[in-house]
Amino acid sequence: MDASTKKLADGFLDLFVEFMPYGSVTKKLMKLPLSFVLDLMAERSSARQAVDVLSQLANEIASDIAAVDSQYVENKGSAIAAAYDIIAIAKGVNMTPDLLVVCRLDATELYGRFMVAAAPTISGAGPERAGFIDDGLRKLADKVMTNADQLPGVNLAFMRAMLRGTNMVSITIPDDTQK
Numbered sequence: 001m002d003a004s005t006k007k008l009a010d011g012f013l014d015l016f017v018e019f020m021p022y023g024s025v026t027k028k029l030m031k032l033p034l035s036f037v038l039d040l041m042a043e044r045s046s047a048r049q050a051v052d053v054l055s056q057l058a059n060e061i062a063s064d065i066a067a068v069d070s071q072y073v074e075n076k077g078s079a080i081a082a083a084y085d086i087i088a089i090a091k092g093v094n095m096t097p098d099l100l101v102v103c104r105l106d107a108t109e110l111y112g113r114f115m116v117a118a119a120p121t122i123s124g125a126g127p128e129r130a131g132f133i134d135d136g137l138r139k140l141a142d143k144v145m146t147n148a149d150q151l152p153g154v155n156l157a158f159m160r161a162m163l164r165g166t167n168m169v170s171i172t173i174p175d176d177t178q179k
Contacts, residue, residue, distance in 0.1 A: 004080065009055075009062035011087040015095065016054040016151075053150050061143050065136045074128055082125075082132030086140060089118045089133070095144070097153035101161045105148050111141035 065083050093099070093113050103109035114137040115122075122130045148154045 005062050005066040008066055008083050008087075009059045011084065012058035012061050013055055015087055015090050016058060053147075053152065057143065057147055057151070061140055064139050064143065078126065078129040079132050082129045082136060085118075085121050085125075085129075085133050086136040089114055089121060089137065090140060092117045097151065097157035098161075100145070100148050100151075100154055101157045103145075105145055105154075105158075107141040107145035110145060111138055114141060 062083075065086065095110075099113075100110065103113065115134075118133055118137060122133055125133065144151070
């Protein structure tokens with residue numbers, strides 16, 4: 001992974017800090033260099049596993065978005081700018097485990113939320129950059145939802161939503177005694 005892709009991956013990792021099921025201090029520590037955080041949290045295997053999952057996902061997304069074939073790009077700068085636009089848009093949507101559950105773990109719904117938030121950025125961008133943003137947001141939504149079961153906090157958010165849902169729905173049990 002080259003330096004620019006690594007920097008992009010760090011931006012996505014920063015985006016995924018909200019998935020950490022820990023307090024605000026730990027989330028702030030996540031913004032420190034990853035190697036420092038891993039050493040600091042090494043004694044907590046669950047924290048280390050969460051960091052590993054998020055860092056792997058951030059690296060995969062950054063590699064996917066950075067893998068633009070240069071022969072199809074008129075302006076490489078617009079692809080790079082679009083990658084950082086994608087991070088800013090996703091941060092603006094406040095992507096959390098609860099949001100993924102609200103979106104019913106559906107990539108199309110998450111992508112729709114991204115596109116609503118992206119409208120001002122896309123309207124001010126040229127066609128090439130707007131295309132990169134659109135494609136990158138679609139890849140991000142797909143990758144996040146495909147890996148949602150591995151993301152810290154998503155299973156808990158899902159269980160909470162299910163329990164809240166069962167409290168709202170009255171269950172009618174048929175009375176078999178009248179037959």
